[in-house]
Amino acid sequence: MTELATAPRDRPTPQIARISHWIGGTLVAGDSGRSGPVYNPATGEQTGAVDFATAAEVDRAVQVARETFTTWRTVSLSRRSEIMFRLRQLVDAHREDLARILTAEHGKVLSDAMGEVARGLEVIEFACGIPTLLKGGFSEQVSTGIDVYSIRQPLGVVAGITPFNFPAMVPMWMFAPAIACGNTFILKPSEKDPSASLLMARLMQEAGLPDGVFNVVHGDKVAVEALLEHPGVSAVSFVGSTPIARFVYETGTRHGKRVQALGGAKNHMIVLPDADVDMAADAAVSAAFGSAGERCMAVSQVVTVGDVADRLVEAIRVRLPKIKVGAGTEPDVEMGPLITREHRDRVASYIEQGREQGATVVADGRETAPEGDGFFLGVSLLDNVTPEMDAYRDEIFGPVLGVTRVETYEEALRLVNENPYGNGTAIFTRDGGVARQFQFDVEAGMVGVNVPIPVPVAYYSFGGWKASLFGDSHIYGPEGITFYTRGKVVTSRWPDPATSKVDLGFPQTR
Numbered sequence: 001m002t003e004l005a006t007a008p009r010d011r012p013t014p015q016i017a018r019i020s021h022w023i024g025g026t027l028v029a030g031d032s033g034r035s036g037p038v039y040n041p042a043t044g045e046q047t048g049a050v051d052f053a054t055a056a057e058v059d060r061a062v063q064v065a066r067e068t069f070t071t072w073r074t075v076s077l078s079r080r081s082e083i084m085f086r087l088r089q090l091v092d093a094h095r096e097d098l099a100r101i102l103t104a105e106h107g108k109v110l111s112d113a114m115g116e117v118a119r120g121l122e123v124i125e126f127a128c129g130i131p132t133l134l135k136g137g138f139s140e141q142v143s144t145g146i147d148v149y150s151i152r153q154p155l156g157v158v159a160g161i162t163p164f165n166f167p168a169m170v171p172m173w174m175f176a177p178a179i180a181c182g183n184t185f186i187l188k189p190s191e192k193d194p195s196a197s198l199l200m201a202r203l204m205q206e207a208g209l210p211d212g213v214f215n216v217v218h219g220d221k222v223a224v225e226a227l228l229e230h231p232g233v234s235a236v237s238f239v240g241s242t243p244i245a246r247f248v249y250e251t252g253t254r255h256g257k258r259v260q261a262l263g264g265a266k267n268h269m270i271v272l273p274d275a276d277v278d279m280a281a282d283a284a285v286s287a288a289f290g291s292a293g294e295r296c297m298a299v300s301q302v303v304t305v306g307d308v309a310d311r312l313v314e315a316i317r318v319r320l321p322k323i324k325v326g327a328g329t330e331p332d333v334e335m336g337p338l339i340t341r342e343h344r345d346r347v348a349s350y351i352e353q354g355r356e357q358g359a360t361v362v363a364d365g366r367e368t369a370p371e372g373d374g375f376f377l378g379v380s381l382l383d384n385v386t387p388e389m390d391a392y393r394d395e396i397f398g399p400v401l402g403v404t405r406v407e408t409y410e411e412a413l414r415l416v417n418e419n420p421y422g423n424g425t426a427i428f429t430r431d432g433g434v435a436r437q438f439q440f441d442v443e444a445g446m447v448g449v450n451v452p453i454p455v456p457v458a459y460y461s462f463g464g465w466k467a468s469l470f471g472d473s474h475i476y477g478p479e480g481i482t483f484y485t486r487g488k489v490v491t492s493r494w495p496d497p498a499t500s501k502v503d504l505g506f507p508q509t510r
């Protein structure tokens with residue numbers, strides 16, 4: 001037997017890049033002997049092998065982050081802000097480098113990858129304002145000679161556990177505000193597309209961030225559990241699927257941590273009879289098939305009200321053959337492959353299941369997928385989808401758009417509100433009164449009015465309701481600052497010692 005044949009199956013072969021941890025400002029090769037494959041989804045080839053950390057390796061990262069916290073929390077707000085400004089400049093200058101890594105490992109088209117970096121950059125820009133964001137309150141003379149003021153202080157070591165679908169933006173949602181607040185940070189990126197985290201680490205170092213403030217440990221369940229159980233980790237931000245979000249929330253809180261865990265989604269777009277049909281069709285197609293439907297804010301379900309159904313389905317149908325599917329590096333391609341072969345096959349299974357369960361398959365992406373070994377699927381449209389069908393109930397997370405037909409606005413609203421998820425939703429109408437009523441009534445965290453993907457700008461916070469969020473805090477924006485700090489209120493007086501006396505009464509202000 002050759003040496004290669006006897007090597008463990010998940011061991012990197014020489015032509016496959018090894019992707020290591022980043023601890024204390026340097027690359028640290030994993031010593032667990034375990035790794036995971038990283039693919040180029042457009043070709044199906046394995047391009048990398050990412051080290052999987054053990055609990056002991058996670059512990060090493062936590063120790064470094066804890067030691068660094070003692071000094072990082074003393075760094076002035078203006079210096080922290082200056083580093084964020086430099087990071088902003090560097091990420092901006094390296095937009096394309098980051099985007100190329102995203103396209104190579106995730107598969108999304110380059111223009112979409114550039115968009116991802118741009119939206120992450122907004123959160124770094126927000127974090128540049130940390131001196132203002134951490135301003136406390138001050139009340140003079142709450143009682144004679146007594147002042148009260150409030151401050152917010154960092155928590156310590158915080159961890160971020162992120163999904164495959166936004167390998168740069170979602171980490172930026174977390175580390176930029178967390179670090180600006182004075183915490184040190186350990187990122188556990190998705191093992192499917194881990195390389196962007198290492199370029200971001202280098203840019204932070206170049207921006208002047210002290211070594212040990214930002215660390216990356218790669219891995220799977222073992223690394224995640226080690227972070228959740230480690231007494232040295234104070235808080236955990238998680239973004240990913242609902243079952244893991246629930247697990248992370250329950251395990252992290254059981255171990256005394258503050259946790260925000262954002263989960264999956266099933267985003268409905270309601271189209272009323274008065275909507276502009278072409279505009280609604282453009283929006284539905286863009287929001288359903290952008291990034292091959294692998295967005296937590298993708299529109300996966302259109303709900304047509306009344307007689308708009310036939311017109312809208314036809315308007316969507318005619319748009320589908322024009323969507324160019326292929327490798328994300330090709331300039332005119334609009335939709336890339338899915339993340340893995342298994343995920344592609346799982347997504348494709350909903351088309352057949354939908355047909356068997358009574359949906360009308362208007363477009364079948366299996367017939368239009370580009371040939372080759374890439375993890376491609378064309379775009380699919382299922383009409384007459386009903387709430388009992390798997391294609392309605394599950395988060396498909398791929399380029400399969402369902403249409404459910406109802407007669408009234410109330411029925412459409414009920415569908416959204418009865419859904420276990422509550423991430424994003426949108427309404428398309430020209431009636432301002434109905435739109436206002438919808439935003440008042442609907443049970444979802446992010447609402448679009450004639451906007452299909454209502455991802456909030458960085459100075460608002462992002463988060464869903466129901467099974468789309470476990471914990472109390474939304475992510476980034478003002479709630480991000482609150483999440484990554486804890487409040488302290490100081491009551492202070494500077495009396496003349498000559499007036500001092502013993503008084504066993506409870507302090508009163510009058």
Ligand code: NAD
Nearest residue numbers: 162163164189190191221224240241244262263264265296
């Ligand atoms: P995922 O839940 O499989 O993985 C997310 C993270 O959890 C990864 O870092 C992964 O390594 C880790 N993980 C996976 N299995 C684990 C286990 N058994 N124990 C501990 N850790 C585990 O999610 P994904 O497939 O990478 O991402 C897609 C999902 O993320 C979709 O459901 C999507 O809706 C969701 N998402 C939600 C938001 C949001 O803001 N709500 C944003 C992006 C993605």
